[in-house]
Amino acid sequence: xxxxxxxxxxxxxxxxxxxxLGRNEAKEVGFGTVDQARITTAISELARNIYLYxxxxxxxxxxxxxxxxxxxxxxxxxxxxxxxxxxxxMEDGYxxxxxxxxxxxxxxxxxxxxxxxxxxxEGTTISAxxxxx
Amino acid sequence: MNTEIATYIRDNVEEILEKWKxxxxxxxxxxxxxxxxxxVIDITVHEFGELMISSLTEERETYKMxxxxxxxxxxxxxxxxxxxxxxxxxxxxxxxxxxxxxxxxKKGDKLSFAELYTNWITPLNYSIVDAYTKVWEKTVQLQKxxxxxxxxxxxPVFEKISVMPLVGxxxxxxxxxxxxxxxxxxVKHRAEVVLLDITGVPxxxxxxxxxxxxxxxxxxxxGAKCMLVGIRPEIAQTIVALGINLTDFTTTSTLQxxxxxxxxxxxxxxxxxxxx
Ligand SMILES: Nc1ncnc2c1ncn2[C@@H]1O[C@H](COP(=O)(O)OP(=O)(O)OP(=O)(O)O)[C@@H](O)[C@H]1O
Ligand SMILES: [Mg+2]
Numbered sequence: 139x140x141x142x143x144x145x146x147x148x149x150x151x152x153x154x155x156x157x158x159l160g161r162n163e164a165k166e167v168g169f170g171t172v173d174q175a176r177i178t179t180a181i182s183e184l185a186r187n188i189y190l191y192x193x194x195x196x197x198x199x200x201x202x203x204x205x206x207x208x209x210x211x212x213x214x215x216x217x218x219x220x221x222x223x224x225x226x227x228m229e230d231g232y233x234x235x236x237x238x239x240x241x242x243x244x245x246x247x248x249x250x251x252x253x254x255x256x257x258x259x260e261g262t263t264i265s266a267x268x269x270x271x
Numbered sequence: 272m273n274t275e276i277a278t279y280i281r282d283n284v285e286e287i288l289e290k291w292k293x294x295x296x297x298x299x300x301x302x303x304x305x306x307x308x309x310x311v312i313d314i315t316v317h318e319f320g321e322l323m324i325s326s327l328t329e330e331r332e333t334y335k336m337x338x339x340x341x342x343x344x345x346x347x348x349x350x351x352x353x354x355x356x357x358x359x360x361x362x363x364x365x366x367x368x369x370x371x372x373x374x375x376x377k378k379g380d381k382l383s384f385a386e387l388y389t390n391w392i393t394p395l396n397y398s399i400v401d402a403y404t405k406v407w408e409k410t411v412q413l414q415k416x417x418x419x420x421x422x423x424x425x426x427p428v429f430e431k432i433s434v435m436p437l438v439g440x441x442x443x444x445x446x447x448x449x450x451x452x453x454x455x456x457x458v459k460h461r462a463e464v465v466l467l468d469i470t471g472v473p474x475x476x477x478x479x480x481x482x483x484x485x486x487x488x489x490x491x492x493x494g495a496k497c498m499l500v501g502i503r504p505e506i507a508q509t510i511v512a513l514g515i516n517l518t519d520f521t522t523t524s525t526l527q528x529x530x531x532x533x534x535x536x537x538x539x540x541x542x543x544x545x546x547x
Contacts, residue, residue, distance in 0.1 A: 237477060240514050
């Protein structure tokens with residue numbers, strides 16, 4: 139099983155579209171309301187970061203399986219400026235935009251697995267997985 | 272040549288429209304033939320024919336007005352622009368074929384056809400696309416206004432207590448509006464306690480939380496207190512996971528509880544009256 143779908147993030151309203159897609163996929167996998175909210179919120183954070191810091195990018199959502207375990211993988215990728223200090227952005231309250239600085243550490247707590255691949259000047263890819271229990 | 276074509280169309284309008292209708296029914300996107308009643312189709316088809324004749328014979332202004340009316344109508348009917356343009360080019364084809372058959376053009380006289388097309392259809396295309404876009408823009412604009420009107424008004428429920436129910440997605444633009452209405456409303460209604468009801472907000476992410484916190488700070492500055500109510504259980508959990516600090520807020524799960532607390536804060540309570 140490897141169902142995938144994606145949304146390009148260009149305008150602020152694309153964030154809503156990505157969220158909507160995430161919610162539908164989460165429902166399809168069988169996640170309950172709390173996990174649906176966690177997944178949609180995580181997508182919202184990642185999509186908004188793309189919109190704010192990279193200008194444009196893409197949110198891909200994949201239904202995945204490992205043995206009996208089903209899950210949802212969210213991949214947020216952009217060709218923006220990249221993140222110079224990954225450890226710093228994972229600190230609660232660190233922000234370069236006057237935000238709350240809660241987005242990335244929040245996504246890590248909302249999801250089960252979390253990974254940042256970033257190269258300064260080339261872009262950022264963030265993958266986050268939620269497993270159905 | 273224009274008057275010639277116009278006369279020809281007018282004299283043979285029924286036949287042309289019939290042929291054109293058949294051509295259009297062959298189109299893949301025949302959705303509109305299914306959802307529209309025969310009568311409406313008939314009227315619209317005739318109007319279209321009128322429009323074509325008008326574009327050849329009438330003053331620019333008159334037919335521009337007709338194109339606008341027509342565009343408004345087809346937007347309302349939900350025709351797609353590509354479908355309308357297809358209709359236009361099909362119409363031209365029918366006319367050309369008929370005129371060729373009866374000898375207005377020599378067989379295979381592509382040049383005349385090209386001339387006909389550039390002088391007549393291309394400007395018509397532009398006008399229709401233009402009018403169509405304008406109507407769409409107007410519709411979107413109106414919907415935007417409608418959305419703004421329906422969202423974020425501060426409602427006085429008791430003396431000193433007001434509620435702002437938030438419904439739907441909060442984007443940057445709406446967040447600004449919420450802030451404005453909130454502050455204006457607090458002053459206008461002399462509110463001491465404001466309840467922000469987020470029951471209808473589908474996702475509370477850091478941006479929404481940030482706006483709520485800023486709104487509460489601003490409300491405090493004008494001398495009132497802000498409460499956050501209608502926090503659904505799943506929203507409470509995501510707020511906690513995001514690590515958002517709401518300790519400065521009084522928060523309740525339902526609006527009802529919020530109102531009770533707001534009354535308590537203003538030294539009042541709702542009591543049951545014994546009717547005996
Ligand atoms: N895709 C990205 N490309 C480049 N920089 C990024 C990207 N995503 C995040 N960052 C950087 O990481 C910082 C922390 O991001 P995070 O989402 O945690 O907080 P924030 O966006 O500043 O505020 P909040 O999300 O709480 O509204 C950002 O301020 C930004 O500098
Ligand atoms: Mg962020």
